[in-house]
Amino acid sequence: MNQPVSSRKPFPAELLAALMAKFGDRVSTGAAILEQHGKDESAHPHAPPDAVVFPETTAEVALIVKLCGKHGIPVIAFGAGSSLEGHVLAIYGGVSIDLTRMNKVLAVHAEDQDVTVEAGVTRKQLNQHLRDTGLFFPIDPGADATLGGMAATRASGTNAVRYGTMSENVMGLTVVLADGRIIHTGGRSRKSAAGYDLTRLFVGSEGTLGLITEVTLRLHTLPEAVSAAVCAFPSVDAAVRAVIQTIQLGVPIARCELLDATTIGAVNLYSGLELREAPMLFCEFHGTTASVAEQAETVQTIARELGGMDFEWATKQEDRTRLWQARHDAYLACRRLRPNNRAFSTDVCVPISRLAECIAETYDDIAMASMPVALFGHVGDGNFHLVILLDPDHPEEADLADALNRRVVMRALEMGGTCTGEHGIGIGKIEFMNEEHGDAVSVMAAIKKSLDPGNLLNPGKIIPA
Amino acid sequence: MQDIIDQLAHAIREAASHKTCLRIRGGGTKDFYGGPLRGESLSTTAYRGVIDYEPTELVVIARAGTPLPELEAVLREKGQMLAFEPPHFGSSATLGGAIAAGLSGPRRAYAGAVRDFMLGVRMVDGKGSDLRFGGRVMKNVAGYDISRLMAGSLGTLGVILEASLKTLPLPAAEFTLRREQTQAEAIALMNEWAGKPLPLSATCHTGGFLYVRLSGAVAAVRAAREKLGGEEVTDGTTFWRELRDQRLDFFTLPEPLWRLSIKSTAAALDLPGEQIIEWGGALRWVRTIADAQTIREAAARCGGHAALFRGGDKTTGVFHPLPPVMMRLHQRLKQAFDPAGILNPGRMYEGL
Numbered sequence: 098m099n100q101p102v103s104s105r106k107p108f109p110a111e112l113l114a115a116l117m118a119k120f121g122d123r124v125s126t127g128a129a130i131l132e133q134h135g136k137d138e139s140a141h142p143h144a145p146p147d148a149v150v151f152p153e154t155t156a157e158v159a160l161i162v163k164l165c166g167k168h169g170i171p172v173i174a175f176g177a178g179s180s181l182e183g184h185v186l187a188i189y190g191g192v193s194i195d196l197t198r199m200n201k202v203l204a205v206h207a208e209d210q211d212v213t214v215e216a217g218v219t220r221k222q223l224n225q226h227l228r229d230t231g232l233f234f235p236i237d238p239g240a241d242a243t244l245g246g247m248a249a250t251r252a253s254g255t256n257a258v259r260y261g262t263m264s265e266n267v268m269g270l271t272v273v274l275a276d277g278r279i280i281h282t283g284g285r286s287r288k289s290a291a292g293y294d295l296t297r298l299f300v301g302s303e304g305t306l307g308l309i310t311e312v313t314l315r316l317h318t319l320p321e322a323v324s325a326a327v328c329a330f331p332s333v334d335a336a337v338r339a340v341i342q343t344i345q346l347g348v349p350i351a352r353c354e355l356l357d358a359t360t361i362g363a364v365n366l367y368s369g370l371e372l373r374e375a376p377m378l379f380c381e382f383h384g385t386t387a388s389v390a391e392q393a394e395t396v397q398t399i400a401r402e403l404g405g406m407d408f409e410w411a412t413k414q415e416d417r418t419r420l421w422q423a424r425h426d427a428y429l430a431c432r433r434l435r436p437n438n439r440a441f442s443t444d445v446c447v448p449i450s451r452l453a454e455c456i457a458e459t460y461d462d463i464a465m466a467s468m469p470v471a472l473f474g475h476v477g478d479g480n481f482h483l484v485i486l487l488d489p490d491h492p493e494e495a496d497l498a499d500a501l502n503r504r505v506v507m508r509a510l511e512m513g514g515t516c517t518g519e520h521g522i523g524i525g526k527i528e529f530m531n532e533e534h535g536d537a538v539s540v541m542a543a544i545k546k547s548l549d550p551g552n553l554l555n556p557g558k559i560i561p562a
Numbered sequence: 563m564q565d566i567i568d569q570l571a572h573a574i575r576e577a578a579s580h581k582t583c584l585r586i587r588g589g590g591t592k593d594f595y596g597g598p599l600r601g602e603s604l605s606t607t608a609y610r611g612v613i614d615y616e617p618t619e620l621v622v623i624a625r626a627g628t629p630l631p632e633l634e635a636v637l638r639e640k641g642q643m644l645a646f647e648p649p650h651f652g653s654s655a656t657l658g659g660a661i662a663a664g665l666s667g668p669r670r671a672y673a674g675a676v677r678d679f680m681l682g683v684r685m686v687d688g689k690g691s692d693l694r695f696g697g698r699v700m701k702n703v704a705g706y707d708i709s710r711l712m713a714g715s716l717g718t719l720g721v722i723l724e725a726s727l728k729t730l731p732l733p734a735a736e737f738t739l740r741r742e743q744t745q746a747e748a749i750a751l752m753n754e755w756a757g758k759p760l761p762l763s764a765t766c767h768t769g770g771f772l773y774v775r776l777s778g779a780v781a782a783v784r785a786a787r788e789k790l791g792g793e794e795v796t797d798g799t800t801f802w803r804e805l806r807d808q809r810l811d812f813f814t815l816p817e818p819l820w821r822l823s824i825k826s827t828a829a830a831l832d833l834p835g836e837q838i839i840e841w842g843g844a845l846r847w848v849r850t851i852a853d854a855q856t857i858r859e860a861a862a863r864c865g866g867h868a869a870l871f872r873g874g875d876k877t878t879g880v881f882h883p884l885p886p887v888m889m890r891l892h893q894r895l896k897q898a899f900d901p902a903g904i905l906n907p908g909r910m911y912e913g914l
């Protein structure tokens with residue numbers, strides 16, 4: 098794990114006093130709070146900020162940014178802290194802006210099928226709020242992340258194969274820029290607003306170009322019928338081939354997830370399921386009753402031809418919820434496989450036509466690894482993860498994991514893929530930016546520089562030094 | 563083909579060093595669109611052809627100068643399409659132009675916009691650097707999403723060389739029906755239907771009729787057709803193509819043509835002149851002599867914006883004016899790509 102070289106400025110007492118004067122007990126320098134805001138769900142070494150502020154309005158966020166700007170102190174947006182590449186670590190110190198108190202659903206427009214929320218609203222909170230409207234918001238990263246954080250990381254989840262990622266589902270944003278000015282991008286008209294599509298620029302910028310305080314999202318109609326199924330396969334290869342054939346036939350499958358035998362073992366233990374410990378696909382179909390039946394039939398036929406067995410249906414809402422919660426908890430479940438571990442997750446995405454080959458070669462790597470490695474992912478998108486479990490008492494394992502990650506990434510790049518399909522760059526994948534993008538990184542750096550000349554917005558992330 | 567890229571890059575470097583403007587041009591079918599054309603023409607048409615097409619993967623990579631009809635024919639042969647249904651406005655329309663203009667056709671409200679299908683671009687920026695963003699995978703979060711920023715940037719950030727796009731299978735069945743309906747009724751119906759699991763792929767109100775296209779599995783289209791009633795439009799394909807390419811009679815009227823992008827539920831607009839409603843209500847074409855301010859205010863009241871699409875007086879700007887803070891942000895972005903400000907200056911906004 099690459100240790101970032103960080104240089105911290107001493108935190109100006111004057112700035113702290115100004116923040117205290119304005120925010121009172123909504124500023125914290127308590128050790129526990131700092132610690133909590135200096136880590137995410139990754140194995141990167143913690144880097145706490147100097148202070149944490151809990152704003153409640155866009156104007157307050159702008160004020161914090163201006164105050165910090167005056168002193169040349171970095172600001173780091175903080176949502177649920179569920180990111181996996183060290184995105185929120187305060188590697189240069191500074192102020193963590195915790196947006197979780199901005200947790201209001203501002204306006205649901207059921208007829209227009211959109212909603213505007215404050216950045217701190219979580220995806221589960223939103224769907225809870227929408228429960229009587231016949232609408233839902235499909236994007237579901239494993240963690241109950243904030244919608245601001247999800248926009249900032251261009252997150253996706255198990256539904257992306259059908260409903261897209263944050264990139265396709267964010268219609269507009271309210272953003273506080275580096276100089277504290279507030280802008281509104283996009284809007285409620287479905288076409289992007291006049292001018293450049295700035296929404297697309299801020300979505301996925303990981304807090305390095307601006308702080309998102311409000312998000313307008315596209316909602317989707319709850320399907321008339323939903324049906325989920327699990328199916329075991331004789332090999333990961335057979336399962337992957339089933340997915341590829343499904344996608345290539347144009348079946349509008351809503352979810353299509355692969356869990357390998359190691360992951361299934363972990364999930365059984367963690368979520369109390371009794372699935373056969375074999376590579377499995379978790380699928381879900383959305384549509385009219387007739388189309389769901391048709392899709393399910395097609396996929397079942399494909400699966401059978403590839404040796405699929407134990408096809409089990411979950412048509413009741415509670416069974417489906419249990420199944421998908423278990424899938425979402427796969428990362429946490431895998432972490433239980435080894436006591437006191439540090440977990441390291443890879444995140445490559447490859448063209449679907451290379452997926453079977455990519456996963457097969459990855460298994461050769463896994464076979465040589467001395468530590469437990471589980472594989473699962475959103476295979477319908479060509480995206481999969483390895484969860485590598487490290488024993489902190491054996492530091493050499495970290496090097497082995499690094500080497501494994503590098504091999505997986507290089508293979509993905511060679512196959513026309515990316516080093517990260519959904520987790521993002523943070524600090525963890527910075528080393529691959531040049532390899533993946535070449536000269537294009539300099540344009541990203543130029544954009545960063547022109548929008549944040551003082552390099553105060555989440556410095557040290559995305560753009561290589 | 564590399565020699566063509568070298569020539570383009572060379573022309574850009576030359577122009578940058580002399581601070582002379584270039585106007586990037588594909589087939590020229592959208593010369594009418596946007597602000598004034600300035601500078602020497604830099605043509606992309608020589609850089610054409612499909613580079614890689616993997617139908618099983620639903621991805622096509624093509625050069626910017628590829629004529630849209632040619633690209634679409636290649637896809638059709640494999641039973642696929644560009645689901646954003648880009649307008650051609652002429653047979654010489656190119657892929658690069660379609661992306662730069664960021665315009666999508668009738669299917670847009672139901673399938674997505676150009677940008678939603680962009681997986682990657684290769685481009686030459688205003689410094690003459692040959693750059694690649696994104697790629698050919700369905701999900702990529704490695705850094706800023708530049709390929710999608712290019713959609714609709716009107717050539718002000720760089721010359722698009724290649725694009726990699728997600729394709730979709732052609733629907734198994736397609737059916738167009740129409741019902742006699744007032745504007746208000748049509749808006750209400752379009753919105754009501756959008757919230758239902760119907761296989762809609764286009765809606766349009768014109769000449770007192772609401773036209774609806776259904777696309778999808780045979781059974782789903784048949785069921786929806788029974789549910790929605792109306793009469794069959796036998797040559798539906800032609801109707802939607804003429805709408806897409808603005809060849810319906812409405813588009814030959816003499817008044818300036820405005821394009822209003824607003825929230826879909828907005829009531830029928832109270833503006834003089836004739837209107838066409840598309841995209842489930844979210845797009846309104848208005849042929850009107852009303853002044854720009856009246857039209858822009860009407861659009862803003864409906865949560866959207868208006869662009870002067872064809873004809874009229876362009877001296878007050880074509881697109882919805884940006885607030886100063888947004889304009890500054892645009893200029894900064896432009897600066898990052900085209901520091902000499904030579905690429906299509908003024909095509910989107912004066913000063914950009």
Ligand SMILES: Cc1cc2nc3c(=O)[nH]c(=O)nc-3n(C[C@H](O)[C@H](O)[C@H](O)COP(=O)(O)OP(=O)(O)OC[C@H]3O[C@@H](n4cnc5c(N)ncnc54)[C@H](O)[C@@H]3O)c2cc1C
Nearest residue numbers: 174176177178179180184238239242243245246253304309
């Ligand atoms: C068990 C588990 C499973 C996961 N599964 C998936 C998955 O399937 N798909 C997927 O895409 N991700 C997945 N993730 C990753 C994670 O959930 C996402 O990265 C999430 O989108 C981050 O949201 P957050 O609220 O936790 O943001 P944080 O982690 O708090 O912040 C993430 C980044 O965004 C910035 N940021 C946060 N809020 C804002 C804001 N309002 N404005 C500007 N910048 C902001 C931060 O500065 C930081 O750079 C998973 C994580 C875990 C732990």
